[in-house]
Amino acid sequence: ENISEKYRQFPFPTRHNAITDEYEVSEESLGIGINGKVLTCWQRATKRKCALKIIKDSDKARREIILHKKACEGCVYIVQILDIYENIFGENRCLLLVMECMDGGELFNRIRNRRDRPYTEREAANVILMIAKAVAHLHHMDMAHRDLKPENLLFTTNAEDALLKLTDFGFAKEGNNEQRPLNTPCYTPYYVAPEILSHDKYDKACDIWSMGVIMYILLCGYPPFFSIHGGTISAGMKTKIKAGEYQFPKAEWKNVSEEAKTVIRKMLTVDPATRATIDWILRCPWLAGTVPETPIDIHSMFDSENYEQMQIEIAAANHAQR
Ligand SMILES: c1cc2nc(N[C@H]3CCCNC3)c3c(n2n1)NCC3
Numbered sequence: 673e674n675i676s677e678k679y680r681q682f683p684f685p686t687r688h689n690a691i692t693d694e695y696e697v698s699e700e701s702l703g704i705g706i707n708g709k710v711l712t713c714w715q716r717a718t719k720r721k722c723a724l725k726i727i728k729d730s731d732k733a734r735r736e737i738i739l740h741k742k743a744c745e746g747c748v749y750i751v752q753i754l755d756i757y758e759n760i761f762g763e764n765r766c767l768l769l770v771m772e773c774m775d776g777g778e779l780f781n782r783i784r785n786r787r788d789r790p791y792t793e794r795e796a797a798n799v800i801l802m803i804a805k806a807v808a809h810l811h812h813m814d815m816a817h818r819d820l821k822p823e824n825l826l827f828t829t830n831a832e833d834a835l836l837k838l839t840d841f842g843f844a845k846e847g848n849n850e851q852r853p854l855n856t857p858c859y860t861p862y863y864v865a866p867e868i869l870s871h872d873k874y875d876k877a878c879d880i881w882s883m884g885v886i887m888y889i890l891l892c893g894y895p896p897f898f899s900i901h902g903g904t905i906s907a908g909m910k911t912k913i914k915a916g917e918y919q920f921p922k923a924e925w926k927n928v929s930e931e932a933k934t935v936i937r938k939m940l941t942v943d944p945a946t947r948a949t950i951d952w953i954l955r956c957p958w959l960a961g962t963v964p965e966t967p968i969d970i971h972s973m974f975d976s977e978n979y980e981q982m983q984i985e986i987a988a989a990n991h992a993q994r
Contacts, residue, residue, distance in 0.1 A: 679734040684741060686756040691768050694755070697724060702773075703823070707733065707842045713770065715754075722754055723773045729758070729765035732842070737767055740841035743815060749806035751826065751839035776827025776834045780982075783890070783970060790967030793928060796890040797963040799836055800935075803886065804959065806838040807879050808950045814847030816875035820882035821986050822889075845875050877944035880953070882990050884939025891932060892924040893970030895985045896940065905988035913988075916942035927966045931958040 691697065695713040702710040708727040715722055727733040737756060744750040755770035776782060779799065783791055803825060810817055817824075819840060827834040888896045896918035899906035912918065918940065920933055935958045938948035953959065 675729065675734065676731050679731045679738075682734070682756070683738065684756075686758050686767075688758050691724075691755075691757045691759055691770075695722070695724070695770065703778075705823075705840055705842070707736065712773065715770075721773045721775075723751075723771045725769040725771065727767045727769065729767050733767050736842045736844065737769060739815060739844040739846065740769070740839075742813070743810055743841060743844070747806065747809040748835060749802055749837050750809065751837045771839070772828075774826035774828055774837060774839070776829050776831075778823055779825040779827070779836060779886075780822040780889075782827055782830075791970055792965040792967055793891065793932060794963040794965045796887070796968065797932075797959060799890060800883070800887050800953075801959050802836040803838070803883060804950060804953050807883065808954055810844075811876045811879070811950045816845050816847070817841065817843070817879050818845055818875060819843035819990060820879050820886065821983075821990060822886065823983065825886075847873075847875070874944040876950070877947045878990070880939050880947050880950065881944075882986075883953070884936055885986055885990075887932075887939065888918070888936050889982065889986070890970075891928050891936075891968060892921075893968075894924075895982050896936075897988075898981070898985045905985070905991070909985070909988065914942070916940055924969065928968075929958070929964055929966070931956070931961070932963075934958070 687694075691713075694717070695715055697711060697713045700712045702712055702723055704710070705725070708725050711724045711726070713722050713724040714720065727736070737753075740750075741753050741756070744752050751774060752772045753769060754772060755768075757768040757770070759766055759768055803820070807817065807820070817838065819842065820838070824838060824840040825836055826839055827836055885896060897909055897913045899909040920928070925933070935948070935953065935956050938952065938956075941947040948956075
């Protein structure tokens with residue numbers, strides 16, 4: 673696929689020699705993303721274990737890498753990029769993204785595997801705080817991730833104090849700050865297109881919605897919006913999402929703090945214009961104060977078949993709000 677002019681040259685150096693010069697690549701797959709698979713690799717010089725994402729070269733792939741690289745500079749809550757290679761395999765041009773290896777795995781797997789002691793509301797607050805710091809970093813540089821979901825939130829290690837980091841920038845988008853201000857002479861008012869006037873300033877708001885869905889699940893173990901009979905998004909589920917129709921069923925929510933419910937209500941606000949901003953979230957009492965260590969019973973929904981169902985529904989809720 674030919675690369676358009678805009679993306680032909682990366683704004684930073686990439687390597688063109690074979691990645692095997694510096695890394696030993698294993699066939700062990702760490703996970704499969706929509707736009708590429710993630711393998712384990714080892715840096716020969718340091719024996720450091722890394723993650724390698726192989727993406728077929730295209731404008732979309734180049735945009736993902738440019739945005740991920742821009743995002744990870746200056747923020748420990750974004751998965752760090754170590755190297756970028758442009759290699760040719762047969763007739764396929766590929767981009768190889770070497771990242772720090774997130775050995776703690778995906779967010780929900782870690783909670784699901786928790787057996788020794790209960791998961792508490794305070795731990796959920798700590799997780800949301802780390803996600804909020806990653807999202808704040810993006811929103812402050814006028815970037816939106818637009819695919820926030822548990823599979824893209826990974827722990828550095830299995831240790832208690834592991835950091836949670838955001839990855840997979842395949843849907844990320846930079847704001848319109850490259851858009852010229854409206855009074856620039858090039859916009860003759862008669863002919864200016866509507867999308868220039870109403871530039872999609874709500875991309876960031878869809879990240880907040882996704883945070884609301886993730887926070888809801890962290891505190892009870894099941895998603896706020898779901899289709900009764902399972903399967904992918906149903907018409908009924910879409911209606912509920914558009915109307916922001918969800919409950920806090922007493923059984924699981926009676927011990928959850930009012931502050932937490934207030935934050936969820938503000939994140940799952942249907943109108944993007946009045947939905948919480950990331951700065952509001954960082955300053956809210958639930959994150960700024962001391963959260964009770966109330967145990968949360970989430971294992972009911974983390975058993976396997978419901979777990980797959982839940983991942984489908986989170987992705988669907990993301991798309992419905994995009
Ligand atoms: C860096 C990037 C990365 N991506 C990973 N997995 C990807 C798979 C596609 C969806 N997003 C996450 C995994 C990792 N890492 N580490 N370690 C264990 C699994």
